[in-house]
Amino acid sequence: MTKHEPDGAQNAGDAIAVEPVVTDLPGHRLVLGEIDPLRLASGQMLGPFTVAYQTYGTLNEDKSNAILVCHALTGDQYVAETHPVTGKDGWWGSIVGAGRTIDTDTYFVICINVLGGCMGTAGPKDIDPRTGAPFGLNFPVITIGDMVAAQKRVIEHLGIVKLFAVIGGSMGAMQALEWASRYPEMLFCAIPIAGAARHSAQNIAFHEVGRQAIMADPNWCGGAYYDRDLNPERGLAVARMAAHITYLSDSALHRKFGRNLQDRQKITFGFDADFQIESYLRHQGRSFVERFDANSYLYITRAMDYFDLAAEHNGQLPAAFEGSPVRFCLVSFTSDWLFPTAESRQIVHALNAVAASVSFVEIETDSGHDAFLLEEPEFFRILSGFLRGAADQYAQTMTGTNA
Amino acid sequence: MTKHEPDGAQNAGDAIAVEPVVTDLPGHRLVLGEIDPLRLASGQMLGPFTVAYQTYGTLNEDKSNAILVCHALTGDQYVAETHPVTGKDGWWGSIVGAGRTIDTDTYFVICINVLGGCMGTAGPKDIDPRTGAPFGLNFPVITIGDMVAAQKRVIEHLGIVKLFAVIGGSMGAMQALEWASRYPEMLFCAIPIAGAARHSAQNIAFHEVGRQAIMADPNWCGGAYYDRDLNPERGLAVARMAAHITYLSDSALHRKFGRNLQDRQKITFGFDADFQIESYLRHQGRSFVERFDANSYLYITRAMDYFDLAAEHNGQLPAAFEGSPVRFCLVSFTSDWLFPTAESRQIVHALNAVAASVSFVEIETDSGHDAFLLEEPEFFRILSGFLRGAADQYAQTMTGTNA
Numbered sequence: 001m002t003k004h005e006p007d008g009a010q011n012a013g014d015a016i017a018v019e020p021v022v023t024d025l026p027g028h029r030l031v032l033g034e035i036d037p038l039r040l041a042s043g044q045m046l047g048p049f050t051v052a053y054q055t056y057g058t059l060n061e062d063k064s065n066a067i068l069v070c071h072a073l074t075g076d077q078y079v080a081e082t083h084p085v086t087g088k089d090g091w092w093g094s095i096v097g098a099g100r101t102i103d104t105d106t107y108f109v110i111c112i113n114v115l116g117g118c119m120g121t122a123g124p125k126d127i128d129p130r131t132g133a134p135f136g137l138n139f140p141v142i143t144i145g146d147m148v149a150a151q152k153r154v155i156e157h158l159g160i161v162k163l164f165a166v167i168g169g170s171m172g173a174m175q176a177l178e179w180a181s182r183y184p185e186m187l188f189c190a191i192p193i194a195g196a197a198r199h200s201a202q203n204i205a206f207h208e209v210g211r212q213a214i215m216a217d218p219n220w221c222g223g224a225y226y227d228r229d230l231n232p233e234r235g236l237a238v239a240r241m242a243a244h245i246t247y248l249s250d251s252a253l254h255r256k257f258g259r260n261l262q263d264r265q266k267i268t269f270g271f272d273a274d275f276q277i278e279s280y281l282r283h284q285g286r287s288f289v290e291r292f293d294a295n296s297y298l299y300i301t302r303a304m305d306y307f308d309l310a311a312e313h314n315g316q317l318p319a320a321f322e323g324s325p326v327r328f329c330l331v332s333f334t335s336d337w338l339f340p341t342a343e344s345r346q347i348v349h350a351l352n353a354v355a356a357s358v359s360f361v362e363i364e365t366d367s368g369h370d371a372f373l374l375e376e377p378e379f380f381r382i383l384s385g386f387l388r389g390a391a392d393q394y395a396q397t398m399t400g401t402n403a
Numbered sequence: 404m405t406k407h408e409p410d411g412a413q414n415a416g417d418a419i420a421v422e423p424v425v426t427d428l429p430g431h432r433l434v435l436g437e438i439d440p441l442r443l444a445s446g447q448m449l450g451p452f453t454v455a456y457q458t459y460g461t462l463n464e465d466k467s468n469a470i471l472v473c474h475a476l477t478g479d480q481y482v483a484e485t486h487p488v489t490g491k492d493g494w495w496g497s498i499v500g501a502g503r504t505i506d507t508d509t510y511f512v513i514c515i516n517v518l519g520g521c522m523g524t525a526g527p528k529d530i531d532p533r534t535g536a537p538f539g540l541n542f543p544v545i546t547i548g549d550m551v552a553a554q555k556r557v558i559e560h561l562g563i564v565k566l567f568a569v570i571g572g573s574m575g576a577m578q579a580l581e582w583a584s585r586y587p588e589m590l591f592c593a594i595p596i597a598g599a600a601r602h603s604a605q606n607i608a609f610h611e612v613g614r615q616a617i618m619a620d621p622n623w624c625g626g627a628y629y630d631r632d633l634n635p636e637r638g639l640a641v642a643r644m645a646a647h648i649t650y651l652s653d654s655a656l657h658r659k660f661g662r663n664l665q666d667r668q669k670i671t672f673g674f675d676a677d678f679q680i681e682s683y684l685r686h687q688g689r690s691f692v693e694r695f696d697a698n699s700y701l702y703i704t705r706a707m708d709y710f711d712l713a714a715e716h717n718g719q720l721p722a723a724f725e726g727s728p729v730r731f732c733l734v735s736f737t738s739d740w741l742f743p744t745a746e747s748r749q750i751v752h753a754l755n756a757v758a759a760s761v762s763f764v765e766i767e768t769d770s771g772h773d774a775f776l777l778e779e780p781e782f783f784r785i786l787s788g789f790l791r792g793a794a795d796q797y798a799q800t801m802t803g804t805n806a
Contacts, residue, residue: 041672042672044672137674140672141672141673141674198662199662200653200656200657200662201653201656201657201659201660201661201662201678201680202648202651202653202656202657204662204678204680204681205644205648205656205680205681205684206645206648208644208676208678208680208681208684208685209641209644209645209648209684211674212640212641212644212684212685212688213616213619213641215674216616216619216620216637216638216640216641217619218621234619235619237615237619238612238615238616238619238641241608241611241612241615242609242612242645245605245608245609245612248605250603250604250605250740250743253603253604253605253608254603254604254605256604257604258604259601259602259603259604259607259711259714267709269444269445269447269543269544270544271540271544271614271618271701271705273611274708275604275607275611275708277604277607277608277611278607278608278611281608281611281612281615282611282615285615298674302674305677305678306670308662311662337653337740340653
């Protein structure tokens with residue numbers, strides 16, 4: 001896999017390519033918004049701000065083979081390589097890579113750590129230039145739209161006029177929808193997977209539980225824990241545990257764990273992790289805090305809660321896609337109760353209402369929301385087919401805008 | 404509503420009726436197990452131990468009109484009267500009362516605070532007679548079977564040879580099933596509502612999140628917070644918030660709250676409770692800690708996790724009901740995802756396999772698990788019909804054992 005090094009020739013005015021200094025995180029970094037700060041949805045101005053991203057494959061001559069992968073709530077830019085912190089495989093290595101469904105021999109894949117994140121892009125753990133101390137809760141609250149606006153600057157910096165595709169699952173699907181709605185001329189197709197056009201009351205509720213768990217941890221210190229050598233890791237672990245249950249399904253949990261005991265023959269009549277599911281959840285909580293910042297969790301969950309594409313268009317979801325030239329491919333999973341099929345179907349109805357090009361498949365699986373991250377042969381097949389068809393169409397309709 | 408005062412004539416050998424001393428909680432208390440301690444499932448012996456209960460209606464001459472109501476995880480004995488702590492209506496006042504579905508003009512209704520609870524029955528906040536200090540985690544871990552064994556002693560103390568019915572929702576359903584399985588000769592019918600014969604992996608997972616939230620609270624102090632004037636209320640509130648989501652349904656949350664904002668016109672770009680669902684959940688958490696003990700929450704969730712009727716019978720659920728004379732009426736609710744209909748259906752299959760008398764109804768509602776506590780006319784109608792029919796049968800089969 002070759003890494004693309006942006007030449008900067010078509011950089012946006014104020015983009016500065018920087019090498020990682022503070023940390024040893026692999027990949028690319030840009031400082032953006034020095035001359036032209038980003039106006040956030042809140043009205044606040046953000047700039048300068050750092051954006052960290054990773055690329056796989058090679059951008060072709062006419063810059064027409066770029067696919068932007070948008071990561072989910074706790075994901076990051078390390079899509080298809082060993083994760084620099086956890087040492088685990090990239091989160092979408094099953095789909096993105098040489099010879100894979102999103103073939104990096106053909107496509108130039110970009111993934112950008114979202115605004116508010118903690119893997120190199122500006123977020124609450126960064127230094128606030130105005131105070132010299134970490135932002136904490138002084139970091140501005142951001143939205144999915146703000147994340148996408150920041151991503152757009154990176155794409156412009158790379159000299160890409162039109163992305164071949166924007167794809168993502170879960171919060172990544174929200175970003176793909178926002179991209180299609182906001183910058184329809186900048187992408188040929190959008191592939192929102194296991195997503196929704198707005199965060200449901202139940203999902204806001206689960207996020208609020210996670211946030212309250214973090215804020216209940218005395219080490220959180222109102223978000224100002226960085227300089228005190230503290231970390232609200234117990235609260236963050238509880239937040240992760242609660243969220244993790246929602247990523248799976250009742251039947252997947254039954255299949256994987258059932259009521260099996262963990263390294264014991266009998267229940268112990270105590271509060272140790274008697275059951276495998278308890279041990280598994282505790283492990284999920286513990287390992288998460290090693291790679292994720294608690295304040296970032298607050299900010300990114302909040303961005304998801306605020307996401308409501310229809311509300312941005314006077315309550316009319318079709319208006320978000322009026323006259324859209326974008327080809328849509330939506331995918332949902334039968335056992336996903338966090339972003340159930342009904343949510344994708346609402347988007348399909350809205351797209352149909354404005355005669356947009358849309359295909360929609362619901363995949364039969366018991367793996368729950370996490371199915372988009374797992375080996376799901378039918379999902380891979382659908383995705384391959386759509387990308388192949390879209391590539392043919394794109395070749396036919398290419399007008400040389402990227403040349 | 405007249406209160407029954409037990410005359411003690413048929414008391415179990417070591418039962419001592421005591422008036423509330425430590426607290427002003429209304430209702431009855433017994434001290435049991437002084438002479439004959441209770442052998443718990445763990446093998447530990449418990450005794451003496453206090454049991455608090457409440458009654459409604461009048462026990463008839465032949466003691467044949469008693470219905471034992473079993474409460475759920477966070478319920479208590481105040482079924483049909485103003486709650487002494489919260490000042491709210493009794494948790495099942497819609498069903499139990501004069502002229503209601505469970506008519507206290509006809510039936511003598513008993514509800515006993517479960518073992519491990521915090522409303523007068525022995526639990527972790529009580530004084531350990533061996534040390535003179537509160538039990539905390541030295542209280543023995545109890546099971547649904549232990550709760551039922553303690554209840555049996557109260558019923559014996561009241562001189563009741565055979566209960567007309569044992570009824571309960573959620574954990575109350577587990578107790579009703581345990582009663583029917585363990586003491587089939589002691590009840591004429593069992594009505595497990597929104598229950599299961601074993602706690603699922605997903606449900607164990609949610610309980611574990613709640614326990615971890617409590618244990619993560621530094622005020623928990625390993626369970627020894629009572630003497631330090633501390634209370635892990637933030638952890639307990641988070642536990643309650645997470646659990647509360649599971650009691651409702653996605654559609655009920657959508658119907659009740661949707662994405663409506665709380666006392667504001669616009670989102671605030673902050674971490675206040677912008678959405679009504681957030682404000683509602685926070686309120687649920689706050690009000691819960693005023694009436695519930697955190698350690699009791701640990702113990703009772705653990706008892707539910709451990710519940711597995713089939714496992715107690717070599718993995719064969721039908722064996723739990725072999726030859727049972729009990730008439731069963733099971734009820735489930737379509738939108739209940741905590742104790743879904745499939746769980747009730749498994750019990751029905753097991754009962755059919757041993758040719759037990761069973762009727763089963765799934766009620767259409769969008770109210771989720773909490774439906775068993777709410778105004779559900781079809782549920783009330785089913786329950787009335789079953790009780791009427793069972794009462795007729797009981798009158799025919801009465802052999803005077805209670806006389």
